[in-house]
Amino acid sequence: MSTVAVPHSPVPNSQSPELERGLRMYRRMLMIRLFEEQVNDLYTRALMPGLAHLYIGEEAVAVGVCEALTREDYITSTHRGHGHCIAKGAALDRMFAELLGKEAGYCKGKGGSMHIADPDTGNLGANAIVGGSAGIATGAAFAAKRLGNGRVCVCFFGEGALGQGVLYEVMNMAALWKLPVIYLCENNLYNEYTHYSDTTAGDILTRARGFGLPAESVDGQDARAVYAAAKQAVDHARQGAGPAFLLANTYRFHGHHVGDVSRDYYRSKQEEQRWKAERDPLKVLEDWLAEQGVPPANFDSMRAEVQTEVDQAVQFAIAAPYPAADKVDQDVYA
Amino acid sequence: MSTVAVPHSPVPNSQSPELERGLRMYRRMLMIRLFEEQVNDLYTRALMPGLAHLYIGEEAVAVGVCEALTREDYITSTHRGHGHCIAKGAALDRMFAELLGKEAGYCKGKGGSMHIADPDTGNLGANAIVGGSAGIATGAAFAAKRLGNGRVCVCFFGEGALGQGVLYEVMNMAALWKLPVIYLCENNLYNEYTHYSDTTAGDILTRARGFGLPAESVDGQDARAVYAAAKQAVDHARQGAGPAFLLANTYRFHGHHVGDVSRDYYRSKQEEQRWKAERDPLKVLEDWLAEQGVPPANFDSMRAEVQTEVDQAVQFAIAAPYPAADKVDQDVYA
Amino acid sequence: MPETASMIKEATREITLGEAVREALAEEMRRDPRVLVMGEDVAEAGTAFKVLNGLVNEFGPERVLDTPISEAGFTGIAVGAAMTGLRPVVDIMFGDFIGLTMDQMVNQAAKVHYMSGGKWKVPMVMRATLGATRRSAAQHSQSLHAWMCHVPGLKVVLPSTPYDAKGLLKSAIRDDNPVVFFEDKMMFRMKGPVPTEEYTIPLGAADIKRAGDDITIVATSSMVQVALGAAKLLEEYEISAEVIDPRTLWPLDEKTLIESARKTSRVIVVDEGYGRYGATSELASVIAEGAFFDLEAPVKRMGAMHVPIPFSPPLEDATVPTEKAVFEAAKALLGK
Amino acid sequence: MPETASMIKEATREITLGEAVREALAEEMRRDPRVLVMGEDVAEAGTAFKVLNGLVNEFGPERVLDTPISEAGFTGIAVGAAMTGLRPVVDIMFGDFIGLTMDQMVNQAAKVHYMSGGKWKVPMVMRATLGATRRSAAQHSQSLHAWMCHVPGLKVVLPSTPYDAKGLLKSAIRDDNPVVFFEDKMMFRMKGPVPTEEYTIPLGAADIKRAGDDITIVATSSMVQVALGAAKLLEEYEISAEVIDPRTLWPLDEKTLIESARKTSRVIVVDEGYGRYGATSELASVIAEGAFFDLEAPVKRMGAMHVPIPFSPPLEDATVPTEKAVFEAAKALLGK
Ligand SMILES: Cc1ncc(C[n+]2csc(CCOP(=O)(O)OP(=O)(O)O)c2C)c(N)n1
Ligand SMILES: Cc1ncc(C[n+]2csc(CCOP(=O)(O)OP(=O)(O)O)c2C)c(N)n1
Ligand SMILES: [Mg+2]
């Protein structure tokens, strides 16, 4: 059912499905973490064109949610989209290639960091318009329902997208027409450089309920909690019971984008430190896995394996060629 | 305090303020009713260019609300706007003139039925874009607050405008910034030819509350109830307590516009009959006034007076000249 | 299949432009179960203009779907549905409302294919209206198609006859790209010959609505009849006007326009959109460049007056190019 | 007051375009308490481009106001606030987002004055950005000003130097109409002379950025530097290019453009918006008509390639007119 390949099991004894899931999620979160640390490195070494918005700190949300999806299910993603794409099954080498504008990238270099799309993993595309994929996600759910193919769609968006009216327009239609779509709001507390409490009146869950959607919040740093909440909403949607709204409370550990380094004016170092120390989603899951008897060495070896994968992927991307200049006016029309 | 001039009192004995208000509202509602019956007549006699959306049946909403406003307070109105404009104090002759496209009209004939605007009565303008005035109304409240002039703004809109995302965007900001604006939703059950339950999921009041606005519903056929609810919201807003949402349940007695005559396919004659017989806002108020001792003859004489006013106004408009052709490119830029 | 109405040998019948639109939709919906219509009051009401009357009876409310008044939202839904297996046709009652959909159309629909490196496709159609003189005032009378023409990734169609409307709409629905289809609301009742057998008209082919030698009048949508009327008036002066309808503004059949201009050496372009920074600017530029050495006079542009459309009838009528105005302009161009 | 930077006798200092914008806002805010700024991250963050850094310190968060990510909503609020006594300046971070505001700008801001018979006014400014080559891909790189130019009731300004930016923005703020002010995001750090004393530049006056005799290059915003660079390259071929910046696309100073075209008889128009149905279409049409009998060659239009802007650097660079391309086009026009 999961889009994530089961890793070589580092735990010898026969595992419970729950433990297997925990390990699978851990490895996928690690992929996102190490991929993005590499992205940051590419930026600081001036090897990457433009900017990128890192998902580090929020990995449990994407991974917990996608754990509840099949490969055929759809997602839409955001400017902060690497995590969603990887969680849904994207390959790291083609991700890196896209971020570097190479022909081998998911979008032949035409999309870049903010527009990774991949039909093979049901990824309808990251979107650089805040709230810009709400319509697309709802439309995919509409088609899934009409075609009766049993797919659901998850629309990931930051709490900043709560400012975009189109979100409410499509939630209303999703509720009216009982579409299999889950609106997954990642509240990382900031719209760029502004605290969300300065931009968001009332109560987020009440908003969703006002449009007829069941809504609940979940600890976005706890992959297992996210999975449980997502699973319920996804099952519901798949059974024809209609859309749902999930609010995942989370935090981005880095700046709004890789260039956002001096952040004191909008959030304190202490706040950042506290989240990193106490609420790191990798640490949260690691603690649970350790409790289940996974020995410390296994985490190290997983990390080493994933790091190797990341290193190979980035090497591939750096060596890969740019698209030929005459590709520029291809793909404008189908 | 009211924008409505006190009519020659038809009741001899000294009146309570409440009775005075009732009579004032009655007369103003009658003005709307008879004005619009005349509009319908102009249409059927092919004397009016284009179409018009009649407010008949909903008069208690506009009049009850505007009774709670000063002349300086602002309103924004809709495609179904005659009632709001008259309730806020518009003169009938210039209204008719505008509907006929004459130079003497409120907008020199440039606006027509859907765009009556009048700074003298705080009318920021009717609007032919559904939900199109939500931004303007909120902006006027924003300015009132910044300038500290104590004004409030009422944004009238039909329940169809609940489909427009911009409404939620501005309600959010109104709540955040505690702006003196009242969102007045006139639920007449239909978006053009579609029942609102086919277009509106969830619960309308919960929606507003989700954005941090106090919200309540009111019987839109009962001018006194509307006044009471509006008064509370307006006083609140004027004191700096922020915006509010009012849902007035009402019904339009005519078609969506004057040309919408065969309506059976979207609503039954019985439904229309029931509302007209049992929930006519003029009748509801008349009953109360009668209970207060207003004799039947007084209603007749009021009607006769207002009818005379309407007749004179329409004669004025019919006789008035069109704007000269060279006016066409004036007023594009200030 | 004939590509222009004039090539129809035996026009078995005349139908209105509105009927032609409905027929095109019905035929495509029968042919392809993925096609569906969504918009405000499209089902039982058959749209505000009654163009879709009866469609819901054949296809049911699942395929002729009433929406809330959420132009941005349902356009976005159409984009997503088009990406994932359906072929939606969205109905925007008045073209004035396309402003609400610009982000969805321009940042999403037009770019999904390119941004995904050609992987996702958006086979959708947006039907919208244009045109003034309906006494509907400034927010219900605009012809804003130039905005859409400016955007790579979109195709833009403006039919001027029932025949063209039917054939072009069928092509638009079968096209794998987002196509914006503008119908003049004053033309819905205009009748014209439409064959009973099936046909399509390719996007990107202009049509010579009337052949002539002395002057070329390039006209779109509502202005085609105006141009034909002017051409008739010009006959009396023994001026032979050629009237060309590009039919699709993107892709644009530059060749046909330029060839005619080179032949006649005098050109008027007329379109109901605003004249400034509008469709006529592009058409005039293409012709001025392509026929540079053959033109005897500057290309004359005629569009809506650069004012919000006024309500008052005498004012509104002054904002739109008329037969008479085109006729006078043509005479002036020919020095007569 | 000098109306062009070249007329400044003693430029006491050089500042960046970003600083010029900030100065204009600060001066107008000091001068008129009704002026205020609103938009996303405009206060402490000083916008995503840091252009407004420090403004909130002087004027406080009531006059430099952070908004939710609600472009349509806060633009609408600005319209209403402008009607009722304030003079708001709204900040649209990326010009690509104006699609979200088109209904507010076009159906409301642009029409309120006219529809009310001249009674209500909308003295507001929308500041937005344009321009590509920032590796920001298709949704953060567009130059969509042509849409706004098409709409009567709006004015549209595109400054190309710090001097112009400051003087034009001050005029825009004092104007009683909605003005859309597009800033090239790649030019924020470009320096230029700006006098310390106060000045304004009227809307509707083109500026001859460089005088010349052999060819006219009409360029806007980001393309002015490109044109000047091309002009320099042309010097080597002893071609004397005149570079003209219309500065405001509406109102448009047709006279200055046409006079130059009549003098040089060869014209290139270059703008970073899409070339088709865009600003260059209008500029070329105006010149082709106004200088018809003096032109030796068709007006050459150069704009962004008709594709969504790609992310990949070599592709993106191919979409925007360059110095070299303008230089080559000029040589070709002159048959050299
Ligand atoms: C419509 C729109 N407005 C503004 C922006 C600029 N912008 C990019 S990201 C961002 C903040 C988004 O905040 P949020 O949705 O919470 O996502 P986060 O970055 O926190 O993940 C803004 C304002 C945009 N991309 N799209
Ligand atoms: C944005 C927009 N979409 C569609 C329309 C066409 N239209 C005019 S009135 C109307 C129905 C409005 O219903 P409601 O808001 O309930 O007002 P009512 O007519 O019932 O008073 C529609 C869809 C419009 N004017 N504006
Ligand atoms: Mg956030």
Ligand SMILES: [Mg+2]
């Ligand atoms: Mg209604």
